């Protein structure tokens with residue numbers, strides 16, 4: 001064979017090899033930040049017999065490239081040869097949109113000893129959450145000004161294992177100062193949060209109807225929501241001054257201090273204020289979102305009626321109101337203390353019915369840990385302990401396990417934890433598995449039983465949670481945030497590559 005022919009053959013072989021290997025090498029280097037992902041690929045396929053898409057649950061293959069979902073094909077149509085991309089076959093595991101938690105207290109800067117961005121977002125990733133929206137308290141400073149907002153965003157950079165957005169705080173100090181509110185929203189707050197009762201934090205005061213009305217005027221312009229802790233203290237008959245510790249240890253004592261009327265009165269005012277929020281210049285009315293609803297009686301009826309008459313009101317509830325009931329909370333066990341309180345078993349069953357019937361729009365964790373000392377676990381003093389339940393890592397197995405007993409389906413669960421929360425936070429590229437969206441995905445096994453015990457790694461800063469010892473169904477296998485495998489079977493990516501989400 002003469003030399004020119006030999007040369008030609010050699011070149012052909014070289015080109016052939018390159019065309020097979022090139023995608024792999026180019027894929028490996030394309031936009032791969034060191035340590036962001038446990039998977040050394042930016043272009044890959046996920047297969048499973050149960051992929052949850054807006055069209056339902058089906059066997060499918062999801063193609064991910066450069067952090068986005070680029071195609072979804074029914075599995076028996078998926079290209080056998082995937083152009084050199086990497087294929088992960090998850091068998092019968094469920095591939096679902098990553099969970100979006102619109103109510104989390106990460107408490108950084110300022111109270112990292114309570115939680116913090118690193119521990120909170122690692123726990124989130126291990127729990128299948130791909131986006132968190134952080135509350136404006138209990139960080140120091142509270143996020144009630146542009147300066148404080150910018151400080152929080154700076155503190156978050158390089159410390160997030162999932163994507164995190166931020167609510168601004170509406171307090172008496174800024175409520176009537178339109179410039180301050182405008183600046184906070186311009187800085188990137190996804191909406192505002194206010195309390196109609198004491199928040200437990202001195203530098204986050206409670207707001208009244210006029211504060212809220214004023215803020216809604218501005219929020220309507222930005223089309224961003226106002227989230228409200230809807231409780232207003234009501235005069236009580238037995239306002240005893242001195243209650244001894246044995247009585248303070250009783251859960252029933254605490255429960256009596258925050259009756260449903262606190263929620264009812266606050267919700268009445270919110271409905272009244274929401275009536276005429278068609279402000280000049282705003283294309284739509286302001287959106288009020290009631291956080292952590294506990295009362296499934298009159299409060300819920302008020303919300304239903306308001307929605308039916310066209311009020312732009314949405315409402316969330318939390319896993320602890322759906323998992324536990326007052327009857328089962330032991331005296332002194334302040335792990336269960338939160339506001340509004342966990343009510344009786346009848347109330348819980350009505351919450352489940354409302355959730356399934358669509359009267360409660362979404363779920364959130366209201367993950368609100370404190371330092372262990374503040375929970376007063378020794379004294380068991382329900383009246384003086386910190387109110388807040390630590391649960392972020394367990395939201396999925398808790399709501400699935402108890403949800404199954406109430407006939408909740410996987411697609412409903414995904415609507416409640418992903419689609420609707422993403423919409424509330426204005427995150428239109430998150431919350432569903434559709435082409436073009438961020439590749440925010442959780443792969444999990446709903447049938448796998450777990451026990452939150454000694455050998456179950458809890459990533460929260462403190463392992464103080466009412467879910468300790470619980471047998472649940474549902475374990476997270478893998479979590480992807482914008483195509484980065486940030487968590488898989490007990491391991492996290494080595495670098496925190498989640499991003500702060502700012503409203504545009």
Ligand SMILES: NC(=O)NC(NC(N)=O)C(=O)[O-]
Nearest residue numbers: 105199200338339368387388
């Ligand atoms: N300052 C808080 O974190 N409060 C929280 N505490 C609860 N829920 O018990 C809340 O969301 O109201």
Ligand SMILES: [Zn+2]
Nearest residue numbers: 229291292339
């Ligand atoms: Zn609250």
Ligand SMILES: [Zn+2]
Nearest residue numbers: 103135366368
């Ligand atoms: Zn909260």
